[in-house]
Amino acid sequence: MRRSTLDPYEDRYARRVFGMRSSVMRDxxxxxxxxxxxxxxxxxxxxxxxxxxxxxxLLEEISRTDGARALQYGPTEGIRGVIDVIVDVMRxxxxxxxxxxxxxxxxxxxxxxxxxxxxxxxxxxxIAEGPTYPGVVPCFxxxxxxxxxxxxxxxxxxxxxxxxxxxxxxxxxxxPKYLYTIPTFQNPGGCTTTLExxxxxxxxxxxxxxxILEDNPxxxxxxxxxxxxxxxxxxxxxRVAYLGTFSKIFSPGVRVGWIxxxxxxxxxxxxxxxxxxxxxxxxxxxxxxxxxxxEDGAMWKRWVSDLNVIYRERRDAMVExxxxxxxxxxxxxxxxxxxxxxxxxxxxxxxxxxxxxxxEKNVAFVPGAGAYLDGNGGxxxxxxxxxxxxxxxxxxxxxxxxxxxxxxxxxxxxxxxGER
Ligand SMILES: Cc1ncc(COP(=O)(O)O)c(C=O)c1O
Numbered sequence: 282m283r284r285s286t287l288d289p290y291e292d293r294y295a296r297r298v299f300g301m302r303s304s305v306m307r308d309x310x311x312x313x314x315x316x317x318x319x320x321x322x323x324x325x326x327x328x329x330x331x332x333x334x335x336x337x338x339l340l341e342e343i344s345r346t347d348g349a350r351a352l353q354y355g356p357t358e359g360i361r362g363v364i365d366v367i368v369d370v371m372r373x374x375x376x377x378x379x380x381x382x383x384x385x386x387x388x389x390x391x392x393x394x395x396x397x398x399x400x401x402x403x404x405x406x407x408i409a410e411g412p413t414y415p416g417v418v419p420c421f422x423x424x425x426x427x428x429x430x431x432x433x434x435x436x437x438x439x440x441x442x443x444x445x446x447x448x449x450x451x452x453x454x455x456x457p458k459y460l461y462t463i464p465t466f467q468n469p470g471g472c473t474t475t476l477e478x479x480x481x482x483x484x485x486x487x488x489x490x491x492x493i494l495e496d497n498p499x500x501x502x503x504x505x506x507x508x509x510x511x512x513x514x515x516x517x518x519x520r521v522a523y524l525g526t527f528s529k530i531f532s533p534g535v536r537v538g539w540i541x542x543x544x545x546x547x548x549x550x551x552x553x554x555x556x557x558x559x560x561x562x563x564x565x566x567x568x569x570x571x572x573x574x575x576e577d578g579a580m581w582k583r584w585v586s587d588l589n590v591i592y593r594e595r596r597d598a599m600v601e602x603x604x605x606x607x608x609x610x611x612x613x614x615x616x617x618x619x620x621x622x623x624x625x626x627x628x629x630x631x632x633x634x635x636x637x638x639x640x641e642k643n644v645a646f647v648p649g650a651g652a653y654l655d656g657n658g659g660x661x662x663x664x665x666x667x668x669x670x671x672x673x674x675x676x677x678x679x680x681x682x683x684x685x686x687x688x689x690x691x692x693x694x695x696x697x698x699g700e701r
Pocket of ligand 1: 526527
């Protein structure tokens with residue numbers, strides 16, 4: 282059946298293709314790379330601050346001493362050196378994984394894709410936070426999943442609401458295949474699930490036979506408050522699979538992440554990864570290994586603490602600017618770490634429309650609708666503060682605030698405020 286005349290190949294594609302939407306972040310990337318645009322849209326870590334001499338010497342060392350291996354295929358599960366580094370990083374975060382339970386992946390993003398393809402048939406239910414990570418949207422779309430959101434609040438994910446949803450689903454004769462959550466410095470919500478809730482979530486997973494995929498790229502980027510144990514570290518019953526990544530603590534350009542999971546799940550993920558890419562880049566795994574073993578691990582820890590000083594200052598700049606320039610009705614999270622803040626404007630404002638106008642003023646953010654698969658989030662936005670210097674952040678927020686105030690004035694003039 283022909284669906285449109287624009288694409289001559291349209292009658293050949295698999296059905297799943299037609300349900301796929303691009304992640305908003307990806308769509309915006311082309312626009313936001315223009316130098317005149319102040320982008321508060323991406324999730325770009327501050328790679329500009331990384332010492333070029335250090336990078337050059339790490340690469341040179343690998344090329345000279347391990348060049349043949351760097352240029353070669355590697356095992357699907359990853360090279361031993363980087364797996365040992367992963368074990369160290371996870372220990373830093375209070376976990377004690379078995380190296381045999383780890384597969385190195387092409388970024389954490391690949392875990393989201395492999396996990397969805399391993400567990401979800403078309404129509405299968407998966408539970409996700411509302412809002413959820415915009416980058417997972419294409420993964421769920423690709424497998425035609427039925428995504429049910431559980432709304433977040435300032436204390437993160439509420440296990441009681443998860444339990445209610447499981448009960449509701451059971452009444453419909455449905456069972457969620459897994460729960461996908463980002464408990465620490467949630468992207469995009471900026472909130473962190475409290476310890477009490479984490480303990481209950483893990484207990485609930487055990488009681489209700491629920492698998493949890495814990496996505497944790499940000500917890501080492503904490504610049505305030507005390508660390509909260511990961512769900513994985515609280516799990517005594519092999520209910521939690523864990524996603525980690527080097528993107529935010531080293532570089533997203535290396536595309537190295539990992540999954541740590543119960544052995545039977547891992548065996549399935551391994552097969553799925555063989556189909557996807559055989560193995561992740563050996564060269565980049567060696568680079569990660571060199572950086573994370575340099576100075577006995579002191580070098581990467583110094584880098585992360587330097588980043589945290591920068592991010593904290595930028596977060597403060599953003600919060601201050603929002604207070605000054607946004608409509609007074611705005612509600613927003615003040616994250617204690619991570620890269621994002623989530624702001625919600627009055628319901629009369631549609632942030633997808635607002636983005637079009639903001640782009641005319643050369644400023645970008647991620648509209649909230651991109652973080653939901655059920656059409657919610659229309660008056661919210663995700664704002665990133667890691668990628669721009671404080672004065673640019675302030676100017677960006679000033680322009681978005683101006684646009685929002687104009688939109689709100691217009692809505693009031695037309696009597697549309699308070700309608701939706
Ligand atoms: C919550 C979350 N999960 C996964 C990823 C994927 O990261 P990467 O593939 O770079 O490891 C990101 C990136 O921003 C993220 O924010």
